[in-house]
Amino acid sequence: MDHTKLTQSLEDYLEMVHMLRLANGLARVKDIAAALSVKMPSVAKAMVELKKMGLVRQEPYSGVELTEEGQRVAAMILNRHILLKGFLIKLGVSEAIADKDACCMEHILSAETLGKIEDFMKPSDAISSVKNPSVKKAKVVKNTK
Amino acid sequence: MDHTKLTQSLEDYLEMVHMLRLANGLARVKDIAAALSVKMPSVAKAMVELKKMGLVRQEPYSGVELTEEGQRVAAMILNRHILLKGFLIKLGVSEAIADKDACCMEHILSAETLGKIEDFMKPSDAISSVKNPSVKKAKVVKNTK
């Protein structure tokens, strides 16, 4: 609702809340902190921001929950993460590093680049269209007059 | 010499000094600022840091120069940039966006990922080894005893 743009750091917190809820059912401040290698007060401050933006809900001294909007945004970020991790693995990067690098990339890449990576990941034919772009390029003629 | 790790922002400044020197012969504060979309005082502060680290030289009220070490580091960063930009273009991303995204990626990717991207960019054969990894895998047997 309050569509103030998320910072990279807040995206990370939101994504982690989502992941912990998927994994454990609930997201505790302590676990969020451990997973992101920060201390609990950093999590608390981030949650204050995410609450202001209407992305998470939390009654004092208890676990963090996602609002509808929060769920939507978190899922989007997580999808990017999964896409990028798969992409890196396809390039031959080890799982652990792929995960770490995907985590950085997911916050900064443009929609265009993400789209192209998606294209790269899903071609049905065996010969890559990246290596052989003509496969896709059906002749397109623009009306110049 | 003073091998304190560069921040992303300082890497950007150092790289831009290098690019402007390649393009114009000299790097003026005003042009660095314009190229990075920041104001001149931000450049001045960054230069103070880079000077402390022994990466740039600058006599007051004049252009910025690179030390030997600065040259070395800047060239490394620029190479990463060029690699990544080429990679994105190969994926089908437009030049402008490739440039912008490469600029972000160049600061965060692990050596492993950069290495794999390099591998991806240089295979001589037409069929991608990414799509067909067996091409590279000559049988390697480890001495287990």
Add this chain to the structure above:
DNA sequence: CTTTCTAGTTAGTTTTATCTAACTTTTAGT
């Protein structure tokens, strides 16, 4: 029940990176 430990919070500090405003130096025009 009371005490103790764990989890969560609040307050205040630090670092990085930006900005604006004010000042100084250099360059250029007349």
Add this chain to the structure above:
DNA sequence: ACTAAAAGTTAGATAAAACTAACTAGAAAG
């Protein structure tokens, strides 16, 4: 040579994101 404009610098403010230290609430154990 003098003055006005452009480029560079310095000082101080602000914002984000982390930290430590100190405090508070809740759970668990006796």
